Amino acid sequence: MEPLIEVRGLRFRYDDGTLALDGVDFQLFPGETVALFGRNGSGKTTFVHHLNGLLAGEGFVSVCGLRVERRNLLAIRRKIGLVFQDSDEQLFMPSVLEDVTFGPLNRGLDTTAAIETARHALRDVGLEALAGRAPYHLSAGEKKRVALAGILAMEPEILVLDEPTTFLDPPAQRDLAALLRRLPQAKLVVTHDARFARALARRAVFFEKGRIVADGPVGEIVERFQWVPGTTSGGEAGIQPAE
Amino acid sequence: MHHVVIESWSRGASLLHARDARVKVIVLLAFLIALATTPRLTPAACACYAALAIAGILLGRLPLGPLLLRAAIVLPFSATFAAFSLIVGDAPRAAGLLVKSYLSAAAVLVLVGTTPLAKLLRGLESLGAPRLLTLVVQFLYRYLFVISEQAQHMRLAALCRGSGPRPLHFRAAAGAIAVLFARSYQRAEGIHQAMLARGFAGHTQLLSSTRIGLRDLLFLVAGLSLVLALRASLGVLWNP
Secondary structure, three states, rough: OOOOOEEEEEEEEOOOOOOOEEEEEEEEEEEEHHHHHHHOOOOOHHHHHHHHHOOOOOOEEEEEOOOOHHHHHHHHHHHEEOOOOHHHHHOOOOOHHHHHHHHHHHOOOOHHHHHHHHHOOOOOOOOHHHOOOOHHHOOOOHHHHHHHHHHOOOOOOOEEEEEOOOOOOOOHHHHHHHHHOOOEEEEEEEEEHHHHHHHHHHEEEEOOOOEEEEEEEEHHHHOOOOOEEEEOOOOOOOOOOOO | HHHHHHHHOOOHHHHHHHHHHHHHHHHHHHHHHHHOOOOOHHHHHHHHHHHHHHHHHHHOOOOOOHHHHHHHHHHHHHHHHHHHHOOOOOOHHHHHHHHHHHHHHHHHHHHHHHHHHHHHHHHHOOOOOOHHHOOOOOOOOHHHHHHHHHHHHHHHHHHHHHOOOOOHHHHHHHHHHHHHHHHHEEEEEEHHHHHHOOOOOOOOOOOOOOOOOOOHHHHHHHHHHHHHHHHOOOOOOOOO
């Protein structure tokens, strides 16, 4: 089976000299959901920004059979949808409907088709009623779902979610996990939340100092790196409850 | 915050809210031009223009007192110019400047208080305003909320560390503004990346404007007739 994403030997250094990626190899196959774990600054977000050409390092990156390079960028950005960690950065249009139509209009759809696509995407995330609202009047959970609708309206083959549970309360996290499980696209989920990752993915990779140091089932990765903030009934290491 | 209040007004429902943004902009422009070109603002002329502005406020079901209070925000600026007229001994001109600027601000508030910004910008664009300009205003307005929220958080953080209820010291305030600027810059980069990620290729396409209906046309004709009739009754341009 051909991988949807193929990355070989990816290296990237920021202008200030920080080596953010130091030889990353990775593959994502159709239908797969993979969780990306790793400490803050380990290179996860830098890595996903290479997948749609927002950053360009040394090495080989291909998405849906297209090499990530300048002449393919528009086509690649239609195939891979990136949901940003901070929804405020993604929701820049004055109303929810206009924001969700931004991508379809860029794809060349006419206004009627773009609105239809946007309404469909808003229905998918359960927020069609908010189409006329201004993004700054939404809750964090609603903003995240609108951001996701904006990506779904691009009809991508791959979804990349950068820390999707940031700012979300537990019910909103639960709703988001249920929503993402219903979506058929292959997914890459950058997260610190082992429970959220377990709800979505079978496979996980672990980033450390700009390299993928482990790749395997989520449970094994979580256990190996003790990726649990709270204690569980299984007695895993973590933050102890207050006395 | 002013923009939050005006934003909530613009989401109301009234005869003026229902009108197309373009016809409201045209009537407002006619009002502003008529007011600005009225040579001598007699008390009667003042009353007529004020009556038109108040009619707009009432038609838009906007809160009269708060709107008139907010319109006073222009007075410090126009008072500076009025002071020059006073110094050279032209008191009627000074009074005219103050009244004209105040009524203009009230009329503009009627427009922005009855038209959500998205519709207003789309209307302006279809009337020929450059897209770059409307986009800049749109982004500025969108992120005013985010930046002012960040500023509030920073103020609270400073208070929590003992800066007291009084305004921040100059150095702390300067530092906060610098941080706010750096964060805004960083955010602008993030927004640009988010736009690129959704296929942005240099120019933004917006949803097309709605059609102008019969009621909009009637409003346009009535509004322009009233303003023009009033202006015509007040004498020819520059005729004392």
